[in-house]
Amino acid sequence: MRTVKVLVAVGAAGFALSGVWAFAQNSGTNPGFSVEAIDRTIDPCADFYQYACGNWLKKTEIPADQTEWISFTELYERNLVTLRGILEKAAAGGAARSAIEQKIGDYFGACMDEKAADAKGLDPLKPELDRVAAATDKAALIDVIAHSHVIGANSLFGFYSSPDLHNADMVIAYVDQGGLTLPDRDYYIKDDPKHAEMRQHLVEYATQIFTLAGKPPQQAGDGGQTVLRIETALAKAEMDRTQRRDPRNRDHKMKREDVLALAPNFHLNQYFSALKAPAFSELNVSNPEFFKQVNGVIESESLDALKTYVSWHLLNSTAPWLSKSFVDANFKMQQQLTGQSEIQARWKRCVDATDGALGEALGQKYVEETFGADGKQRMLKMVDALEASLGQDIATLPWMSEETKKQAKVKLQAIRNKIGYPDQWRDYSALKIEPGDLLGNFLRANEFESNRQIAKIGKPLDRKEWGMTPPTVNAYYSGSYNEIVFPAGILQPPFFDKKMDDAVNMGGIGVVIGHELTHGFDDQGRKYDPRGNLRDWWTEQDGKEFEKRADCVAKEYGNFVAVDDLKLNGKLTLGENTADNGGARIALAALEQMIAQDKTGKAAEKLDGYTPEQRFFLGFGRVWCEKRRPEFSRMLVSVDPHSPGKYRINGVVQNMPEFQKAWGCKSGQPMVAQSACRVW
Numbered sequence: 001m002r003t004v005k006v007l008v009a010v011g012a013a014g015f016a017l018s019g020v021w022a023f024a025q026n027s028g029t030n031p032g033f034s035v036e037a038i039d040r041t042i043d044p045c046a047d048f049y050q051y052a053c054g055n056w057l058k059k060t061e062i063p064a065d066q067t068e069w070i071s072f073t074e075l076y077e078r079n080l081v082t083l084r085g086i087l088e089k090a091a092a093g094g095a096a097r098s099a100i101e102q103k104i105g106d107y108f109g110a111c112m113d114e115k116a117a118d119a120k121g122l123d124p125l126k127p128e129l130d131r132v133a134a135a136t137d138k139a140a141l142i143d144v145i146a147h148s149h150v151i152g153a154n155s156l157f158g159f160y161s162s163p164d165l166h167n168a169d170m171v172i173a174y175v176d177q178g179g180l181t182l183p184d185r186d187y188y189i190k191d192d193p194k195h196a197e198m199r200q201h202l203v204e205y206a207t208q209i210f211t212l213a214g215k216p217p218q219q220a221g222d223g224g225q226t227v228l229r230i231e232t233a234l235a236k237a238e239m240d241r242t243q244r245r246d247p248r249n250r251d252h253k254m255k256r257e258d259v260l261a262l263a264p265n266f267h268l269n270q271y272f273s274a275l276k277a278p279a280f281s282e283l284n285v286s287n288p289e290f291f292k293q294v295n296g297v298i299e300s301e302s303l304d305a306l307k308t309y310v311s312w313h314l315l316n317s318t319a320p321w322l323s324k325s326f327v328d329a330n331f332k333m334q335q336q337l338t339g340q341s342e343i344q345a346r347w348k349r350c351v352d353a354t355d356g357a358l359g360e361a362l363g364q365k366y367v368e369e370t371f372g373a374d375g376k377q378r379m380l381k382m383v384d385a386l387e388a389s390l391g392q393d394i395a396t397l398p399w400m401s402e403e404t405k406k407q408a409k410v411k412l413q414a415i416r417n418k419i420g421y422p423d424q425w426r427d428y429s430a431l432k433i434e435p436g437d438l439l440g441n442f443l444r445a446n447e448f449e450s451n452r453q454i455a456k457i458g459k460p461l462d463r464k465e466w467g468m469t470p471p472t473v474n475a476y477y478s479g480s481y482n483e484i485v486f487p488a489g490i491l492q493p494p495f496f497d498k499k500m501d502d503a504v505n506m507g508g509i510g511v512v513i514g515h516e517l518t519h520g521f522d523d524q525g526r527k528y529d530p531r532g533n534l535r536d537w538w539t540e541q542d543g544k545e546f547e548k549r550a551d552c553v554a555k556e557y558g559n560f561v562a563v564d565d566l567k568l569n570g571k572l573t574l575g576e577n578t579a580d581n582g583g584a585r586i587a588l589a590a591l592e593q594m595i596a597q598d599k600t601g602k603a604a605e606k607l608d609g610y611t612p613e614q615r616f617f618l619g620f621g622r623v624w625c626e627k628r629r630p631e632f633s634r635m636l637v638s639v640d641p642h643s644p645g646k647y648r649i650n651g652v653v654q655n656m657p658e659f660q661k662a663w664g665c666k667s668g669q670p671m672v673a674q675s676a677c678r679v680w
């Protein structure tokens with residue numbers, strides 16, 4: 001795991017959501033940009049989102065197997081069909097299959113065999129549960145926990161490797177808060193009825209799973225209570241998401257012996273030797289208070305209670321890949337959290353699982369079928385234009401001193417970009433995929449990934465590595481890598497359309513590129529230097545000026561209502577909102593540059609009756625037209641650093657004089673902020 005800024009949320013941590021990222025057919029909408037989405041009865045200066053998306057919203061229904069419907073889901077839906085074609089061909093077998101085709105084909109094939117999964121019931125997980133049952137004392141349980149982490153079950157805490165915050169060229173070990181089933185600590189701590197209800201659903205879900213696993217009713221019910229009790233104790237010591245945004249709050253490199261002293265019951269040495277980790281003397285303990293609590297939980301809970309809890313995480317993380325009754329129970333919990341009314345078709349879940357397990361193998365085939373070299377060239381040109389535009393923006397900022405500007409330029413020039421797919425594909429030859437062994441394949445794929453993470457400890461950072469698979473419809477910025485990354489999956493309409501004018505593409509993928517670049521300079525990104533080290537390169541005064549402007553954005557968005565009377569968390573969403581605002585501004589500036597440079601005058605012409613500037617904003621709007629279930633909206637307020645689509649549009653345009661000029665908006669109209677915020 002690495003800390004990256006993604007463009008949209010990718011599911012909820014800690015809960016085995018088998019399908020937040022898989023999508024259904026929705027025939028009612030046009031995938032690309034079209035003026036048909038516009039509702040011309042609305043005044044764009046009154047509510048631009050409603051203007052740009054009104055007709056789209058009228059025609060769009062959220063498919064039963066979805067939690068939301070937005071351009072990202074539409075695109076991924078199309079990707080799923082492509083990926084299914086690749087996988088079905090590979091699964092059909094034949095002697096001529098390449099090693100990669102064997103792996104992805106057999107993974108998918110085993111996953112699709114629902115009958116076999118039903119016939120096996122809990123059997124495939126039995127050896128793992130027996131391992132837990134066999135632990136005779138708490139120290140022995142540490143080995144079991146280490147093993148369960150390796151195969152993907154998240155009990156008590158989290159482990160990963162990542163660049164050293166102060167020497168990004170080297171990878172070190174991290175231990176971090178974790179061990180929860182529900183998506184956030186709020187679910188365990190907050191007293192309001194909605195959160196209390198979810199705790200009740202968790203107890204019911206765990207009770208049901210324990211019952212399916214063969215425990216008598218009383219024991220199953222007690223098991224559900226045990227899970228809630230232990231997870232509540234852990235949640236209390238978790239740092240909240242807003243605090244975690246500041247990398248300095250997660251910066252606690254410690255010597256092994258100090259960690260041993262901090263939390264002796266955690267048996268650090270034993271844990272890492274069970275992981276077969278290479279020798280190291282220091283590691284980062286992201287949240288030391290949490291480890292004191294882990295220590296306390298191990299002490300105060302009985303061996304039996306801890307075993308119940310560890311078993312629970314094994315059952316919860318594998319439930320989507322066991323027999324139908326487990327799958328259904330798991331989905332029911334997901335439904336409570338997100339409002340999704342139907343489970344996705346099995347083939348979608350299996351395509352998604354294959355992408356999760358073998359993403360860079362499946363990705364190779366995907367790229368061969370979909371991604372041309374010309375796409376990469378045009379993207380590179382746009383990235384260059386956006387970088388130049390941000391450079392210009394920094395140079396002309398009235399509130400920043402020359403000293404800090406100089407540093408900011410060095411950082412901007414050092415940002416690397418990755419487009420489409422990795423130069424070097426991951427080698428999966430050590431991962432054994434067996435036909436007909438669904439759960440075994442799933443656990444071995446998790447083990448393969450854990451071992452890959454473990455092997456990096458103490459080694460130089462591989463800056464060529466990718467954090468997303470090629471079919472992913474998303475993008476990210478990483479502070480430690482100081483890079484922006486755009487998988488092939490997002491380089492399609494409505495983000496990027498070869499048939500469309502530059503104005504629409506600049507409003508789509510142009511803003512996305514600008515968004516990712518701006519992350520290098522948001523409340524989090526600005527704390528990293530060009531090499532990816534946590535280092536303050538700002539003068540004190542400029543730092544204060546930044547904070548003042550960021551505060552304006554946090555307050556502005558903190559007043560937006562997400563669902564019912566629930567407002568956005570302005571501090572949690574600050575970085576994304578800063579990136580949305582900065583991204584739109586520099587993308588529009590890049591477009592103006594292109595128009596000025598076009599000697600034919602064609603770029604300045606109206607199309608469909610709209611000026612290039614208007615088309616830019618319409619293209620921007622189209623990308624964020626969104627329908628979301630209220631339950632899911634509520635969950636995202638707690639966990640998602642991104643604002644809902646409506647505010648990713650209206651929050652930005654109301655801050656932009658360029659928007660007001662393009663649409664002739666007047667002071668006093670809703671899309672003209674009284675006191676507009678601007679960071680970049």
Ligand SMILES: [Zn+2]
Binds near residue numbers: 007516519576
């Ligand atoms: Zn972002």
